[in-house]
Amino acid sequence: MxxxxxxxxxxxxxxxxxxxxxxxxxxxxxxxVRPVSTPVKKQTEKPENKAAEKSPVKPExxxxxxxxxxxxxxxxxxxxxxxxxxxxxxxxxxxxxxxxxxxxxxxxxxxxxxxxxxxxxxxxxxxxxxxxxxxxxxxxxxxxxxxxxxxxxxxxxxxxxxxxxxxxxxxxxxxxxxxxxxxxxxxPLEYHAWGAAQYINEKIKPKKIFILRSGFSQENDYIVNFKKAIDSLGKKKIKVVTLTISRGQLGSLIPQLSKTERNVFVMPATDQAFLGVTLRSLDTLSKNYPVVLFGHPSWEKFNFLKTDILQRLNTHITSxxxxxxxxxxxxxxxxxxxxxxxxxxxxxxxxxxxxxxxxxxxxxxxxxxxxxxxxxxxxxxxxxxxxxxxxxxxxxxxxxxxxxxxxxxxxxxx
CATH class of the missing domain: 3.40.50.2300 (Response regulator)
Structure with missing residues (x-):
């Protein structure tokens, strides 16, 4: 009741x-919602002691x-x-x-x-x-x-x-x-960061992770917790490289990238202008270097993101x-x-x-x-x-x- x-x-x-x-x-x-009751068969004989047949009343x-x-x-x-x-x-x-x-x-x-x-x-x-x-x-x-x-x-x-x-x-x-x-x-957001770090550590097992940030302070909560999780789960054997990207310029990363192993990028940004430019640059980079991208959980609700680009970048998000x-x-x-x-x-x-x-x-x-x-x-x-x-x-x-x-x-x- x-x-x-x-x-x-x-x-x-x-x-x-x-x-x-x-x-x-x-x-x-x-x-x-109540369970379906089972029909009770009629008794062919009357019980001698009706009081004895009664079930005790169960308290509510x-x-x-x-x-x-x-x-x-x-x-x-x-x-x-x-x-x-x-x-x-x-x-x-x-x-x-x-x-x-x-x-x-x-x-x-x-x-x-x-x-x-x-x-x-x-x-x-x-x-x-x-x-x-x-x-x-x-x-x-x-x-x-x-x-x-x-x-x-x-x-x-x-x-x-x-x-x-x-x-x-x-x-x-x-x-x-x-x-x-x-x-x-x-x-909370810190558990999204931890979930992404755990998946990367267990499923991809990279030697290096690149965090691309826009420079806005609201990204710090995600980045701090992600680094903490990676250091804990990877026993500090995974190198984390953090870069603030301006106007989609990714050229400085090329010497550190691998052409044979998956390059893991993490982008905790939510700014539309930054994402538009940086994702296009990363898409160009992915033509020569294998890329796996992890984005902010808010991306799921962003209509301005191009699905074809996200798919080519092997984009993951937490949700x-x-x-x-x-x-x-x-x-x-x-x-x-x-x-x-x-x-x-x-x-x-x-x-x-x-x-x-x-x-x-x-x-x-x-x-x-x-x-x-x-x-x-x-x-x-x-x-x-x-x-x-x-x-x-x-x-x-x-x-x-x-x-x-x-x-x-x-x-x-x-």
């Missing part, structure tokens, strides 16, 4: 609002309380007062909630019992601060949210270490929050959002989500479903399930979960997928 409480402000009525409320109501009333499982804090901004619910950003956040919140709720509904078939409490953070630091004092939240078994890092910092600082707090959609480093009960489910729409679990989820909500699921809905399924199961296991996340890996629809415990920082999902451009599309290689 799932009990849903909506602690929201009174709202004025209009067509858009009706649609919004309908979405929440559908989420609260989505059908639960205690409901695990989950408090969800999402930026719905319902005090701006009228279309004329909702900003574009606010409307995007509201849609994201409803989509994530519906996916999470569908997962909890499916777990009731296994005997689980949940009480899901929904709160509006309004994407406001003062609101997050106030919610941290709410006794219903403070006595929860799991808190999901706030979504954005600023709200999470204020909330956790006030909340302390009373209950596990799940950061559901942000890849922000847990080092910026510093709470031992934090659960970071979207791998946490690769969905196999032909997989049986994905097909079943799509069917159930459409049936429950009569709309197509978004990436936020899929993330909500994966997280609801995993953490719902962990709560079903009791205190041991939430205390030993590192002992329970999970393969979801959008990503897998492999949690590591970081002292003072909580639990962090360290799993990233390795994708490669093949046949003009990104395909998973690991």
């Amino acid at each position: 799932i009990s849903v409480q909506n602690h929201l402000l009174p709202l004025s009525g209009n067509k858009w609002l009706l649609f919004f409320i309908t979405a929440l109501i559908l989420g609260a009333c989505s059908p639960k 499982t205690r409901a695990a309380v989950i408090s969800m804090i999402l930026p719905m901004g319902l005090d701006h619910v009228r279309p004329r007062t909702y900003s574009s950003a606010g409307l995007t956040q509201a849609n994201m919140s409803v989509e994530y909630y519906q996916g999470f709720k569908l997962a909890l509904d499916s777990l009731t078939a296994e005997g689980a019992n949940f009480k899901l409490q929904l709160y509006d953070s309004k994407d406001d630091a003062s609101a997050a601060h106030s919610l941290a004092y709410n006794p219903q939240i403070r006595t929860s078994d799991l808190v999901v949210g706030p979504v954005f890092p600023d709200g999470m910092k204020v909330f956790t600082a006030t909340m302390g270490t009373r209950v596990p707090i799940l950061s559901p959609l942000s890849p922000a480093s847990p080092g910026t929050i510093n709470n031992p009960n934090l659960i970071t489910v979207i791998p 946490t959002d690769k969905i196999n729409y032909k997989h049986g679990a994905t097909i079943a989820f799509l069917r159930n989500y459409r049936k429950a909500y009569h709309v197509e699921p978004t990436d936020f809905a899929i993330k909500g479903f994966d997280e609801g399924l995993y953490f719902g199961r962990q709560l079903f296991e009791g205190d041991a399930g939430m205390a030993e996340l590192d002992k329970t890996d999970f393969t979801g629809i959008h990503n897998s979960f492999h949690f590591v415990k970081k002292p003072g920082l909580g639990w962090v999902n360290a799993h990233v997928n390795i994708l490669m451009y093949t046949n003009f599309e990104l395909k998973q290689v690991e």
Whole structure:
């Protein structure tokens, strides 16, 4: 059974609002998945002692309380007062909630019992601060949210270490929050760097790696963690050469390149102008020197990148959002989500479903399930979960997928 409480402000009525409320109501009333019952055969003889035939009544499982804090901004619910950003956040919140709720509904078939409490953070630091004092939240078994890092910092600082707090959609480093009960489910950038380094070390085994940087400081986080990972995994036997490239000039690299072995390049840049020029230069270089390129995880969403060039450069990227729409679990989820909500699921809905399924199961296991996340890996629809415990920082999902451009599309290689 799932009990849903909506602690929201009174709202004025209009067509858009009706649609919004309908979405929440559908989420609260989505059908639960229950096992098919087996017909009982009629008895040919009456039992002499009916009381003895009765099975003992099993007590109802205690409901695990989950408090969800999402930026719905319902005090701006009228279309004329909702900003574009606010409307995007509201849609994201409803989509994530519906996916999470569908997962909890499916777990009731296994005997689980949940009480899901929904709160509006309004994407406001003062609101997050106030919610941290709410006794219903403070006595929860799991808190999901706030979504954005600023709200999470204020909330956790006030909340302390009373209950596990799940950061559901942000890849922000847990080092910026510093709470031992934090659960970071979207791998931060440092784990993308580590995943790329691990793949290079194990699958390519190069003697040298070239890091091509644009000079922008935002690349430093990736570069520092990549170097640290390569030194650790390769036992400092792999030489890392870092160069700042201007106007695509790669001529100084030629004396260090091999014509027989794969030359590994890492480009953590996200600047469009830099990428356009440098990738073309690297493409020219690849005509005489074998090249393998590893890019920033954001490249997956960049429409300005030329797929044909990326494919010729044997480009790899790390990702946490690769969905196999032909997989049986994905097909079943799509069917159930459409049936429950009569709309197509978004990436936020899929993330909500994966997280609801995993953490719902962990709560079903009791205190041991939430205390030993590192002992329970999970393969979801959008990503897998492999949690590591970081002292003072909580639990962090360290799993990233390795994708490669093949046949003009990104395909998973690991």
